Amino acid sequence: MSGSAQVHAWRPELDGVVEVLHAYFPSHAYPSHTHDAWTVLIVDEGVVRYDLDHREHGLAQAQVSLLPPNVPHDGRSVRPEGFRKRVLYLEPSRLGTDLIGAAVDRPEYVDPVLRQRIHQLHEVLTNGQEALESESRLALIEERLQQHLRRQVTAPPDRRDPGVASRLRELLDGHLPTGITLDEAALLVHAHPTHLVRAFTREYGMPPHRYLTGRRVDLARRYLLEGRPPSEVATLAGFYDQSHLTRHFRKMLGVSPGQFVRP
Structure with a gap:
């Protein structure tokens, strides 16, 4: 690694995530500071050392660091070449302020999953471009972080819940072009979002976002066979734009939408 600092930060359209940060720092050292959000940090290159509440910690590529809101910390590279990191900043309510003390005591986890x-x-x-997938992945991340914070690292036992899975499938089928958020589905099915994802995946062998994408590709095929242009089909089938349709269509069928209907 070499060169100048690189920072890319944005606020995604995902409830609960207030900021995403991707950064490379060849020499920058953070002074002591706080955030009003939970900080979920992974390092892709290099090693970071930081003090949290006056205790020194280290973070390498195999670890995940969870820094609690409103607790002072700093940050610096252990190696002269600097470090590259990715960060999620979560609203305090997503993990709960009652778990701040647990995060101060143990902010790093070696957890490949x-x-x-x-x-x-x-x-x-x-x-x-994948709203339901991002919601599902965030729900599973938050569940696992809470397990760590509560010292219950093992996942809860699998339980089949075909009724919940079936009702979620009906909702997904009924919202193919427009989509439905995980929180909206949870309210309608009367189940926790994480349980929805797990129950659906166990019942149908795939997560709900993958099922929804497959059904949208099926819908796009029907429109293409009617002679509609791919740019129009993308919107009708619920894709973000034509390139979004093409990427998933090619992944599913091995050809582009144009090749699919080419004589």
């Missing part, structure tokens, strides 16, 4: 889920959420948020 959690780190992979955070990485996947960053990928989705960078794309900015």
Whole structure:
């Protein structure tokens, strides 16, 4: 790593996430400061050392760091080449202020599943086109973080709930072009968002966002076979734009929408 600092920050259209930050710092050292949000941090290159509430901690690539709101911390690179990081800032209510003390006591976790889920959420948020997927991934991340904070690292036992799964599928089928948020579905089905994701995945072998995408691709096929142009089909089938349709269409069928109907 070399060169000047690079920072990309934005507020995604995802309830509960107040900011996303991707940054490379070759030499910058953060002075002591606080955030009014939960800070979920992963390091992609380098090693970071920081003081949290006057106690020193380190963060390498295999770990996840969770810094609680309103607790002073700083940050600096251990290595001369600097560090590259990705950060999610979550609203305080997403994990609860009653767990701040637990995060101060143990802010780092070696948890490959959690780190992979955070990485996947960053990928989705960078794309900015998969609302249901980002909501589902955030729900699972928050559940696992709370398990760590409460010292219950093992996931809850799997329970089949075909009724909940079936009702969610009906909602997804009924909202193909417009979509429905995970929170909206949870209110209608009377189940916690995380339970919705788990119940659906166990029942149908795929998460709800993947099911919704597949059904939208099916709908797009019907419109294409009617002779509608791909730019129009993308909107009618619920995709963000034509490139969004093309990416998922090619992933599902191996060809673009134009190739699908080409004689």
